[in-house]
Amino acid sequence: xxxxxxxxxxxxxxxxxxxxxxxxxxxxxxxxxxxxxxxxxxxxxxxxxxxxxxxxxxxxxxxxxxxxxxxxxxxxxxxxxxxxxxxxxxxxxxxxx
Amino acid sequence: xxxxxxxxxxxxxxxxxxxxxxxxxxxxxxxxxxxxxxxxxxxxxxxxxxxxxxxxxxxxxxxxxxxxxxxxxxxxxxxxxxxxxxxxxxxxxxxxxxxxxxxxxxxxxxxxxxxxxxxxxxxxxxxxxxxxxxxxxxxxxxxxxxxxxxxxxxxxxxxxxxxxxxxxxxxxxxxxxxxxxxxxxxxxxxxxxxxxxxxxxxxxxxxxxxxxxxxxxxxxxxxxxxxxxxxxxxxxxxxxxxxxxxxxxxxxxxxxxxxxxxxxxxxxxxxxxxxxxxxxxxxxxxxxxxxxxxxxxxxxxxxxxxxxxxxxxxxxxxxxxxxxxxxxxxxxxxxx
Numbered sequence: 001x002x003x004x005x006x007x008x009x010x011x012x013x014x015x016x017x018x019x020x021x022x023x024x025x026x027x028x029x030x031x032x033x034x035x036x037x038x039x040x041x042x043x044x045x046x047x048x049x050x051x052x053x054x055x056x057x058x059x060x061x062x063x064x065x066x067x068x069x070x071x072x073x074x075x076x077x078x079x080x081x082x083x084x085x086x087x088x089x090x091x092x093x094x095x096x097x
Numbered sequence: 098x099x100x101x102x103x104x105x106x107x108x109x110x111x112x113x114x115x116x117x118x119x120x121x122x123x124x125x126x127x128x129x130x131x132x133x134x135x136x137x138x139x140x141x142x143x144x145x146x147x148x149x150x151x152x153x154x155x156x157x158x159x160x161x162x163x164x165x166x167x168x169x170x171x172x173x174x175x176x177x178x179x180x181x182x183x184x185x186x187x188x189x190x191x192x193x194x195x196x197x198x199x200x201x202x203x204x205x206x207x208x209x210x211x212x213x214x215x216x217x218x219x220x221x222x223x224x225x226x227x228x229x230x231x232x233x234x235x236x237x238x239x240x241x242x243x244x245x246x247x248x249x250x251x252x253x254x255x256x257x258x259x260x261x262x263x264x265x266x267x268x269x270x271x272x273x274x275x276x277x278x279x280x281x282x283x284x285x286x287x288x289x290x291x292x293x294x295x296x297x298x299x300x301x302x303x304x305x306x307x308x309x310x311x312x313x314x315x316x317x318x319x320x321x322x323x324x325x326x327x328x329x330x331x332x333x334x335x336x337x338x339x340x341x342x343x344x345x346x347x348x349x350x351x352x353x354x355x356x357x358x359x360x361x362x363x364x365x366x367x368x369x370x371x372x373x374x375x376x377x378x379x380x381x382x383x384x385x386x387x388x389x390x391x392x393x394x395x396x397x398x399x400x401x402x403x404x405x406x407x408x409x410x411x412x413x414x415x416x417x418x419x420x421x422x423x424x425x426x427x428x429x430x431x432x433x
Contacts, residue, residue: 010145010148010415012145012146012147012148012149012188012215012416013145013146013147013187013188013416014145015145015270016144016145016248017144017145018139018142018143018420018426019142019426019427020144021142021143021144021380021382021383022139022141023133023426023428025381026383027366027381027383027384027385028383028384028385028415030405034383035181037370040151065339070407071406072413074408074410075408075410082409088407088408089361089407089408089409090407090408091406091407091408092152092363093323094363
């Protein structure tokens with residue numbers, strides 16, 4: 001499936017409604033990036049509703065990379081004895097589809 | 098040319114506004130928006146709820162989708178909080194603070210009769226025996242757990258609760274197979290599970306409980322166990338072995354969602370419903386996360402907070418509401 005990306009701030013109630021999530025997939029990514037199906041009128045209407053800003057895949061990837069890099073830096077700054085245990089792993093890079 | 102009337106024996110309704118309670122299959126023309134609409138059945142989907150005031154993970158969550166409770170939790174990293182918030186189906190407002198700041202405990206009960214079981218005041222896990230009871234305004238001490246336990250599951254009510262599994266820091270951080278029953282005053286030993294497990298989820302009641310998930314090993318993480326008030330027996334396996342996942346519902350009508358597939362996979366947003374025998378995929382959440390809890394029923398569930406990262410420094414303020422079963426939503430019919 002082909003995807004499109006946008007940025008939008010999740011304001012909470014009403015941001016994603018049942019009628020929308022049951023109609024097309026909406027996936028949240030770091031940096032308030034949202035992935036929606038391409039060529040989908042309802043998905044485009046949702047982006048309009050949430051005042052989203054469409055991003056190219058490379059633009060969205062850069063936003064996600066920056067957020068993941070922050071999380072990785074926070075992890076790297078931890079004392080060694082707190083790293084790499086069962087609940088605390090270095091955040092993975094995310095590659096957009 | 099075929100007509101709608103000729104095919105279905107009914108005319109398309111001509112309405113100034115959408116019907117308040119449309120039936121699945123109902124078709125109408127909205128004369129205000131000039132749109133042809135149809136109501137369709139969905140089998141389960143998530144919607145965003147009001148955001149938590151603060152990003153959290155491993156917070157206690159109890160109650161229902163329209164009367165929820167969030168208490169304590171980790172703020173990302175070591176600090177834990179004692180803050181409580183109450184949900185009305187739209188937004189969160191402050192409630193009374195927990196006596197002991199902590200995260201990663203078990204939850205039971207409702208917004209006005211909640212129960213916070215054990216948990217962890219700091220990272221790395223030390224664990225507490227404290228149990229607290231909420232009355233809708235303030236928390237008071239309940240009967241202590243026999244042993245400090247973290248990353249356990251809870252279910253039931255404030256006065257008839259069950260604590261399931263978890264990590265016992267004083268036993269070298271190992272998982273336990275113990276379950277413990279609460280009568281509103283004190284804890285007594287319940288039946289031991291077949292498998293020791295921690296970072297598991299629980300649903301149901303003290304005498305009809307369900308648990309699944311585990312941090313340690315795939316063979317256990319996919320295994321489901323059901324409790325009858327005396328002993329645990331095997332249920333239908335989860336499709337994916339996970340830890341730190343959310344749960345809601347009952348033993349024969351449960352919902353499992355999100356979490357971290359093991360070993361060490363990225364966190365996920367998928368969800369499955371259980372009928373007492375087997376699991377079926379349903380709509381995925383918008384935001385993948387782990388270290389979260391759920392409340393409510395299989396068809397009307399709530400989750401708030403969680404950790405979207407594989408590190409301990411992720412947290413979210415996102416609330417999501419699940420609506421399952423036959424639910425009618427409106428679609429606008431458009432031409433090509």
